[in-house]
Amino acid sequence: MNAARALCRRAGHLLTLVMLAGLTGCAGVDPAVYRQEKPALDISRFFNGHIQAWGMFQARNGEVKRRFDLKMDGQWQGDEGSLHEHFVYSDGEIQDRDWHLHRVDAQHVIATAPDIVGEAKGEISGNAIRWRYVLDLPVGTSHYHMDFDDWMYLQDDRTLLNHALMSKFGVHLGDVFVTFRKEP
Numbered sequence: 500m501n502a503a504r505a506l507c508r509r510a511g512h513l514l515t516l517v518m519l520a521g522l523t524g525c526a527g528v529d530p531a532v533y534r535q536e537k538p539a540l541d542i543s544r545f546f547n548g549h550i551q552a553w554g555m556f557q558a559r560n561g562e563v564k565r566r567f568d569l570k571m572d573g574q575w576q577g578d579e580g581s582l583h584e585h586f587v588y589s590d591g592e593i594q595d596r597d598w599h600l601h602r603v604d605a606q607h608v609i610a611t612a613p614d615i616v617g618e619a620k621g622e623i624s625g626n627a628i629r630w631r632y633v634l635d636l637p638v639g640t641s642h643y644h645m646d647f648d649d650w651m652y653l654q655d656d657r658t659l660l661n662h663a664l665m666s667k668f669g670v671h672l673g674d675v676f677v678t679f680r681k682e683p
Contacts, residue, residue, distance in 0.1 A: 527648060530622045530623070530624040530627055530628070530629045531624050532624075533624045533625035533626055533627040533652075534624045534625045535625055536625035536626040536627065536652075537625070537626060538626060538653055538655065538656060539625060539626060539653075540623055540625070540626050540627065540628055540651070540653040540659075542580070542600070542602070542608060542621075542623065542628065543575040543578075543580055543602065545653065545659060545679075545681060546571070546573040546575075546580060546582055546600075547573050547574065547575050547580075548572070548573060548681065548682060549570070549571070549572055549681075549682040550570070550571040550572075550573070550679050550680065550681050550682065551568075551569070551570055551571075551679075551680050551682065552568070552569035552570075552571065552677050552678060552679040552680065553566075553567070553568055553569070553677070553678055554566070554567050554569060554661070554675060554676055554677035554678070555567070555675070555676055556665075556673055556674070556675050557673055557674050557675075557676065558672070558673045559671055559672055559673050559674075564673070565588055565589060565590070566588070566589040567586050567587060567588045567589065568586070568587045569584060569585065569586050569587075569677070570584075570585045571583065571584050571585070571679075578601060578602040578603075579599075579600070579601055579602075580598075580599070580600035580601075580602070581597065581598065581599055581600070582597070582598040582600060583595070583596075583597050583598075584596040584597075584598070596612050596613070596614065597612060597613070598610050598611070598612045599611050599612070605623070606622060606623050606624065607620070607621065607622060607623070608620075608621035608622075608623065608628070609621070610630075610632075614634060614635045614636075615632050615633065615634060615635070616632075616633040616634070616635055616644055617632075617633065618632070619631070619632035620632070626652055626653040626654075627650060627651065627652050627653070628650070628651045629648070629649070629650050630647065630648075630649035630650075630651070630663075631646075631647065631648055631649070632646075632647050632649070633645065633646055633647070634647055643667065644667075645665050645666070645667055645672070646665070646666045646667065646669075647663050647664070647665055647675075648663065648664045648666070649661065649662075649663035649664075649675075650662050650663070651679075656681070657680055657681040657683070658678070658679065658680055658681075659678075659679040659681075660677075660678055660679075661675070661676065661677035661678070661679065662674060662675070662676055663675040663676075663677075
C-alpha cells in the first residue's frame, strides 16, 4: 500500500511539473514592444523574390544537432503570398516546404503548409514578427507535433534574423536560429 501511495504521489508531482511547464511556456514578450523599431517589417516586400538563408538546430543542452542552407522564393499578389523553401541539411537530407500566406491586416498574418498542423499565426509589430504554430516533425518512422514560438527581426532591408523556440507539452527542447539574406 505504501508503494502505491508513493507512486501516486510521484505521478502527482510529475503532473504538477508538466502543468507548470505548460503555463510558463505560454509567457513571453508582447510583440508590441517592437512597434517603434525600424526598419518596419513588411512581409510582402521582404518575402518577395529570392532569399538565401543559413541556420541550425541547437538542442536544449547547447549541442548543435543540425545545420542547413535554405533557398526561398516568394511571390505576393495583394494580401496573398506563396513561399517555397528548399532546405539542404549538413547530413545531406533535402526537404521542401510550400507556404501559403494571407495578410489579415497590417499586424496579422496566417499561413499554412502541408506539415503545419492547422494554421501558423503571425503578429507583426515594428521590425518584428512572432509566429506561433505546430509543426508535424518526422523523426525516423515517427511523427511528432512540436510547438514553435518563432521570432523574426528585420535588421536592414536585406537581412532578417530568426530565433524559434521548440517545445512539446511546454517543455523546451531546443532552438532554431536562421539568418535570411534577401537577394538584390
